[in-house]
Amino acid sequence: MIQISGLYQSATSSRVDEVVLSLKEGVILIRSGDAISEQFNYSSCKINSTLPGVPTSITLPNGAVFTPHTTGFKWPAKKQRWSELLNQLESKWHLVLASVAALILCVFLFIQSGVPLLSKYIALWLPSSVSEVMGKQTLLALDKLHVFEVSSLEQRKQEEVRARWDRLLAQSDLSITGYSLRFRSWSNGPNALALADGTVIVTDSLVKLMAEDLRQLDAILLHEIGHIENRHVLQAAIRSTIITTLYTLILGDLDGIAESILGSGVSLIDLAFSRDMEREADEYAYQSLKNLGRPMYDFSDALKTLKEVYEVDGESDHWQYLSSHPDIDQRIQAQSED
Amino acid sequence: MDVSNKNDGTLKDIIFTAGKWQYFKLWVVNMVLSILSLGIYSAWAKVRNTQYIYGHTLVDGVRLEYLAQPLQILKGRIVALLLLLSYIVCTIFFPLFSALISLIIYAVYPLLMVKALRFNLRHTSYRKVRFGFSGSTKSAYFNFLLLPILGTLSLGLAMPWVLFRINQFIYGNLLYGDKKFEINIKCRVFYKAVIISIISFLVPIAVIAPLLWGSFSDNPIILIGSIYASYFIAFLAFSVYSVLIRNHIVNSLEVKDIMSFKSNLGFGRYFWTVFSNLIMIIFSVGLLFPVARVRMLSVLYSATQVVLYPGIEELSSSSNELDSALGEEVSSFFDAGLSLS
Structure with missing residues (x-):
């Protein structure tokens, strides 16, 4: 079971609530305080883009968005998402430096x-x-x-x-x-x-x-x-x-x-x-x-x-x-x- | 910082958590992908770069959101590229038509500005409420085209008033959800800012010029050096204007019962950042642009605070309609972009 705290942004208004989300056997429970306020199927949620240093949010079936407080939190998924792969590429210095070198070389050769x-x-x-x-x-x-x-x-x-x-x-x-x-x-x-x-x-x-x-x-x-x-x-x-x-x-x-x-x-x-x-x-x-x-x-x-x-x-x-x-x-x- | 305001508003800092080098890495990877895909990926890259910056901008613990779709941007970009290409081909191959084309660009410029503003704001949201722009194309032509012509005809005397009107048009038409921004700027502040910046240009020139007088003709190095020095002083004077006006505009902005803003941007910090960014970008042939961008935003955001009123919790969120990205893309290629930060 996963339990994580974060912000719950309602789909219909500008309201933002502090909630705890728990995920167990494919079911998401949203709790605000002690009361269970909502319950969803995890498979019908949409995981949003993963960006370096930004917590990955999910959009719930009712259109609301949950954003965890922890930056590194990884949502369980069947296959790797493109933005997650990008996120990995973007965090590796040696890869970035190699691309810079390749970039300069390409531009130089192309102009030359x-x-x-x-x-x-x-x-x-x-x-x-x-x-x-x-x-x-x-x-x-x-x-x-x-x-x-x-x-x-x-x-x-x-x-x-x-x-x-x-x-x-x-x-x-x-x-x-x-x-x-x-x-x-x-x-x-x-x-x-x-x-x-x-x-x-x-x-x-x-x-x-x-x-x-x-x-x-x-x-x-x-x-x-x-x-x-x-x-x-x-x-x-x-x-x-x-x-x-x-x-x-x-x-x-x-x-x-x-x-x-x-x-x-x-x-x-x-x-x-x-x-x-x-x-x-x-x-x-x-x-x-x-x-x-x-x-x-x-x-x-x-x-x-x-x-x-x-x-x-x-x-x-x-x-x-x-x-x-x-x-x-x-x-x-x-x-x-x- | 949570300080209670007299009208039950709370003062909130804008927290900007982006890392210079983290953004640099992200930007480089996306640039390489854009080049490898012969530019097609650049639309996705733009969305990702903006998502990164917005995702690291927090007000009261809630992040800004960028909602534009890459395909929308790609479509706009393709049309913009065709226009740009035909513009360049015309100016280079057929010099006689180029004057005509410059005239056409000048004529559609206000339209592009409005479209670009509308697009950028429509795809920025805070707490699921989108920003927007309600200025009409007609008043854009009046403010962006007719007024500057009048200002020039007045030999520049009316120019501060023109700048005042243009800013009033831009900021007074901003929307948050369906609530209009109110702007309470004063024309005399624009005159004051322009006069101060002219003085801060003329005084150093008046001090330096007599010292060098006469040595221009003998020594080309002194001549070139003083040309650069005068650029530097002009840049400094322009920064004086920018800081004064930025503080004035931000401090006069308000969405009634929802939010208002405070800006206390200091000249020293602003000028140092803009100037060192410029040097950094030039010497890295543009490669350190992402680092410069994060540095600039850090300085601007740390000098800005938002006052949130209880009304912020009770707005209804915006629908998900999509606008065309054409105006935004064309204007960014033709350098007509406007940045609101």
């Missing part, structure tokens, strides 16, 4: 290899209309927000660069329809960028910087084509989607400040991936130059020319430039390893 692989496959699987809409919207947004202004390059210069661009595409056996070149004026200096739909944007100052030696500009264009050929823009977008979603799901419980500080750590992961992509595009540029029978130093010369501008420009620009791109000296050296 799972995310890039997954984004590569999704990028291949997505219809090309997605890239098209995405590229058009990005350009429109950049124009509308006046990040870019209309190019002020003279028509003759534009045509000269465009002719070289067409030749590059033809020589590399790339279809002209998948790519387009656009000129824009940008206040922050020489730059070129690739959009998802195959558009390459060249800033006026980049053309002016390399006007003396347009072979350098060709090499930069090949680097941008490398981004497009590898579907980098789409991959980056997919990657951000995965990381942001996971981050919200896992850390969504945190309050504002902690979440935003940890969130800025997420952007560091993004920068690391961005550097990998730059390296891939560099490799593409070097390889294409080689295939076209051009000297590979065209690209490293272009990087050197860019480096000079950004070093004169002051430290902050330099710093920002290096964070999303690999170290420029490393990129220049990469050629000699090929």
Whole structure:
């Protein structure tokens, strides 16, 4: 016979009574003071969740709840309940520490290899209309927000660069329809960028910087084509989607400040991936130059020319430039390893 | 502590018996199960985490109960995940639509807040009587959307009044069973709290800034250091506001003839806990979040007392109806959650 004291919570009101419960041969007796107040069949009672440090209550057939005073009290049951198993898992330190280690390893491995692989496959699987809409919207947004202004390059210069661009595409056996070149004026200096739909944007100052030696500009264009050929823009977008979603799901419980500080750590992961992509595009540029029978130093010369501008420009620009791109000296050296 | 009150109420401490590391273990095991099940188990994990915290919260020897069903939460979570995913995809892939989507989120925000409040309160019970929220969606739009816009238009001058109205809306619509909470907060306390916290932000800045003036440009470390220092001071000033308002609100809450509350939260203890929790969470990359949660609740509960009146024994218990968890889940993903502790 089991006898245990606890609280009896009535089903119909907020009343709570101090009672003694006894269980004998499958019958529960509830006694308050000396009088037996109620009697139930144990098999029709429901045992509630077991939680660490919380006494396990049972719901009686009349809807009332009995909660024992003793925390460790175990209700006799035919089979082990899920919450009891959980309760055991949750109280073992070595198991918990092993799970923490496994958790960290899983997250690390997933970010390190799972995310890039997954984004590569999704990028291949997505219809090309997605890239098209995405590229058009990005350009429109950049124009509308006046990040870019209309190019002020003279028509003759534009045509000269465009002719070289067409030749590059033809020589590399790339279809002209998948790519387009656009000129824009940008206040922050020489730059070129690739959009998802195959558009390459060249800033006026980049053309002016390399006007003396347009072979350098060709090499930069090949680097941008490398981004497009590898579907980098789409991959980056997919990657951000995965990381942001996971981050919200896992850390969504945190309050504002902690979440935003940890969130800025997420952007560091993004920068690391961005550097990998730059390296891939560099490799593409070097390889294409080689295939076209051009000297590979065209690209490293272009990087050197860019480096000079950004070093004169002051430290902050330099710093920002290096964070999303690999170290420029490393990129220049990469050629000699090929 | 049982002290008789003048209106035959008894003063009861809130006893919080949760262990930091006990909760940490429980949280980790449930997190691992959630990840292994690709997130499906997370609904069960949420119920279990909350059950643990509630099960360790005792008033007058009786524990709080969490009554939400995992399946309800799972359904809400799936829809919330789809919404979140489409939001992220839109902002990243289609930048032109993202402004439109932010606008939509802003527009449904009051609705989500009300749904989340209703859900959380409906599934919290004490002595078999459920809490609840009676605020209408219409007044939620007025309080959560229109008033902040007015406050901004007044260049912040009306903001303390807006905060006063918002709190009056939230707490004045709480229900215990079918009994409404009464709240007796004063607008001038909000003005006082805002002014004190602005002063506690400006005074340290006014003292430190002249000392460092001029050295910003030569030394980037001083510049970065002073940016962090100003964050710290802002955090401190915000804590001043939080403590003053928390004490004021809790002390003005009452369910007539049933219960009332007392709060004497001290600034030092509160600030130290919030700040050390923040540092702990950041350096553990979120892993010590459960420890931080228990620490925070311990401080809040130990500064709170409940006065119970005889009427508490004579309420009829609530029925077992279920609400949709959608609002709660969406708002917790989009950071619109509200915590009442």
